[in-house]
Amino acid sequence: MTNDIKPRVVLLGLGAMGTALASAWLSAGHPLTVWNRTASRTEPLRALGADVADTAAEAVAAGTLVITCLMDDASVGDALEGTELGGKDLVDLTTGTPNEAEARAEWARERGARFLSGGIMSSPSMVGVPEAGGYVFYSGAREVLDEHESTLAAVLGVRHTGSRPGSAALYDIALLSAMYGMFAGITHAFALVRAEEMPLREFSGLLTSWLTAMLTSTDTVAEQLESGDHTRNVQANLAMLVSGFRTFEVAAREQEVDFRLLAPYLELLEERLGQGYPDEGTSGAVELLVRRA
Structure with missing residues (x-):
């Protein structure tokens, strides 16, 4: 041609x-x-x-x-x-x-x-x-x-x-927002183990495989949001997650690592738990982010 x-x-x-x-x-x-x-x-x-x-x-x-x-x-x-x-x-x-x-x-x-x-x-x-x-x-x-x-x-x-002309930009920003959130977690993870014996490239392989395995959770979040039932197929409930997350903050302090990248997410989950939803997964936190008139 x-x-x-x-x-x-x-x-x-x-x-x-x-x-x-x-x-x-x-x-x-x-x-x-x-x-x-x-x-x-x-x-x-x-x-x-x-x-x-x-x-x-x-x-x-x-x-x-x-x-x-x-x-x-x-x-x-x-x-x-x-x-x-x-x-x-x-x-x-x-x-x-x-x-x-x-x-x-x-x-x-x-x-x-x-x-x-x-x-x-x-x-x-x-x-x-x-x-x-x-x-x-x-x-x-x-x-x-x-x-x-x-x-x-x-x-x-x-x-x-x-x-709707604006929807492409919205989906673009949504995916990139998730990416930057992942980058924040990766940055924090490397800060925690930076001085340990395991070579960082070896840790990188573990991190990649772990994150890949966890990505299946996005389907669960979508299902919960579509159904309105934030307790559906929950593997680890909010009460358990918040308790563990607080341990992460203590561990970061022990490793002399600033917790600023993860602190906002912990605060969000604590707020949702405080509203009385211990049996939910993390999808209920979406309700706190959406501003309604």
Whole structure:
């Protein structure tokens, strides 16, 4: 299949992720027009066959599918200010909040463009490597995604989260929040054993296998939240967990390790236990996090 048969991609933003996306689209045979505020970043892609636009407006004029992968939502507004978006399909892969995506969708509609918001669940090294498992959450009109799915899927997997423009950003942030929580626990774990006899690389293997085994608990949490019964299939109840958790705090003190990474979670579980739910698992703590009017 020749380049002129595949749809052209217009890409604004050539940071690490944008450059990886651009290279993958070129490798997949898509004609590509790129723009970046720092022009020097475009030169390696020009050498690979990309068309380089001097301005964002010039880039947008080159094709129907316009992809933004910029620093933040404000950068998207700045880059597209004064461009002609009528009849374009704008796919925003810039990291932002759900509310920003909702506002940007309305902004695009007012300018005659269809809009999809995307949340990238991948590192740059995973782009264009299907077996790496990277993908993008997309939200917005399903028919817009259907029209461009083969082009978008040429670089990363495609998952539609719903018609509400902000839902892709929400799922992106939810998964990343869980990741950072895991990183906090890993950091604390290494702090505890940093000076022990076991080599840290050996401990790393134990930590990886333990965390992998514990990941099955997410299905239980989902089942409890969907049923509203936080005691369903509980293996260790809240009373037991809080008691053990308090021991962790003492042990950290003994090892001269600051407990600040885990203390907020202990406080949350203690609060739920204090409300009179000793037989629940941890899913009941979600009720304390959700703010209700």
